[in-house]
Amino acid sequence: MMDEKMKEVFEHMHAHPELSYEETETTEYIYNYLQEAGFNPVKFSNTTGLYCDVGNFDAGNPIIGVRADIDALFQEVDGVKQANHSCGHDAHTSMVIGTMLKIKDDAALESRGVRFVFQPAEEVGTGALSVVDEGVVDDLDYFFGIHLRPIEEATNGYAAPSIEHGAAGSLQFRIVGEDAHGARPHLNHNAIEVGTDIVNMLSKIHINPVIPSSVKMTQFLAGGKSLNIIPGNAECGIDMRAQTNEQMEELKGRVFNILKNIEALYDVKIEDMEFSGIVASESHQDAIDVLRTSIVDVLGEEKCLEPIITSGGDDFHYYTVKMPELKGAMLGLGCDLKPGLHHPNMTFEHSALANGAEILYQAILNVK
Structure with missing residues (x-):
């Protein structure tokens, strides 16, 4: 029954x-x-x-x-x-x-x-x-x-x-700069190139390998229909995973530090950062x-x-x-x-x- x-x-x-x-x-x-x-x-x-x-x-x-x-x-x-x-x-x-x-x-x-x-x-x-x-x-x-x-x-x-x-986290943010003419690349920082550097820097994060973890860019939207414009802005998303809450906190700290350094290196703004996640x-x-x-x-x-x-x-x-x-x-x-x-x-x-x-x-x- x-x-x-x-x-x-x-x-x-x-x-x-x-x-x-x-x-x-x-x-x-x-x-x-x-x-x-x-x-x-x-x-x-x-x-x-x-x-x-x-x-x-x-x-x-x-x-x-x-x-x-x-x-x-x-x-x-x-x-x-x-x-x-x-x-x-x-x-x-x-x-x-x-x-x-x-x-x-x-x-x-x-x-x-x-x-x-x-x-x-x-x-x-x-x-x-x-x-x-x-x-x-x-x-x-x-x-x-x-x-x-x-x-x-x-x-x-x-x-x-x-x-x-494990713990899981998602970070959404925007790279905020200015567009420039395709013939004048010296007048802005290409948001696509900035994003590429973020991807490369994420791959250089090394924390305790005994505890499984990963971080990767999972969203990147930049540019439009006009291909002669160098985009200064992009919408981005990062996925983070760690088997323990302590490992996730360390991973988050490294990611936020990368974005802070990107701001200083390229004179762009990282805005509208929104983190969401669940604990291990x-x-x-x-x-x-x-x-x-x-x-x-x-x-x-x-x-x-x-x-x-x-x-x-x-x-x-x-x-x-x-x-x-x-x-x-x-x-x-x-x-x-x-x-x-x-x-x-x-x-x-x-x-x-x-x-x-x-x-x-x-x-x-x-x-x-």
Whole structure:
């Protein structure tokens, strides 16, 4: 019965994807679904999404959080640009609701409280921060997330007790100078040549090679239809990756120093700098141990993988970075996902949904 209900939620979510911070109908659907199932959900006051408490929140009881992300990506699917659940958030939501349905009348809830969080805007990396601002994470002792894993990391029937994501950052900025006539190159600094020097200088950044990191120019727009104008302005973007938050801070410092030196060298301005990013995982060992035990309980010891280290990112880790005392970790679920996360035609074995919900259920029971 639970499998059928999860399938129902998944199919609805999959057919009605919504972009980050636009998940109004998704929020309404989950809210109504939970109300009809006998729960008392609460919508967030300042953003899309909602949460729902079950169990006993009396003093002395452990308070456990379980998070599902609810937003979709925007991408081209079969020639049409649209919202699309190619990262598995529809599956995450269905598994968390499946967990709720399974634990709803469990006697174990007399000795613990559980807060189920349906978080918006994971894909833009700020939804977790919005939830933190709502204050609903403040009283949690444990916090568990879940994410489908590509087949290269975990096959169907296997699971990992944590996903150790890296930090990711994007820096947008403008090179601001003056245009000049193509016959008079001495009258300005060619923004394309300035950008080329930035690319070359980025390639000379050398930091601890033991910790994976990378930096590269991923956007450069300069010039126009008139090819006899030397462009003085350009719009630029840089992508940064690092496996630890400390490595990311060092990488950011080197990049900002390069741009500062470029300003002085070429007498141009670097303006409208806008940095956005997500932090690397800082999982808590106690939470990892609970998930490991739960995987073994459900799938057997031979199906429990080591923590997955990946260069991808997830804003779930803002919870533990912002609140170091919070015991948080993200379950990695094998499901034969291919050809990869964010591929417009991503597929996975739907039978894995039952495994994910069962492991989350056991994790709630295994918290002491």
